[in-house]
Amino acid sequence: MFGLFKKDPAKKLKEAYTKLLEEARDLQRKGDIKGFAQKSAEADEIAKKLEEIQQS
Numbered sequence: 001m002f003g004l005f006k007k008d009p010a011k012k013l014k015e016a017y018t019k020l021l022e023e024a025r026d027l028q029r030k031g032d033i034k035g036f037a038q039k040s041a042e043a044d045e046i047a048k049k050l051e052e053i054q055q056s
Helices: 009-030 033-055
Strands: none
Touching: 009 033
16 A cells, blocks of 8 residues: 555666667667667666666
C-alpha cells in the first residue's frame, strides 16, 4: 500500500537506454561512426546502472 506512489527508478533508465540505442542506430545509418560509438558507450553505462538496480 505504501509503495503505491513510489517511482520505479529502473523505468527511467530503460527509457533512456532505448532512446540512446535508437539514436546510435540512426547515427550509424547516416555514417557517423564516432557519434555511434559515443552513443553506444553511453548506452552501455546506463545498462550497467540498470543491471545494478535490478540485482539489488
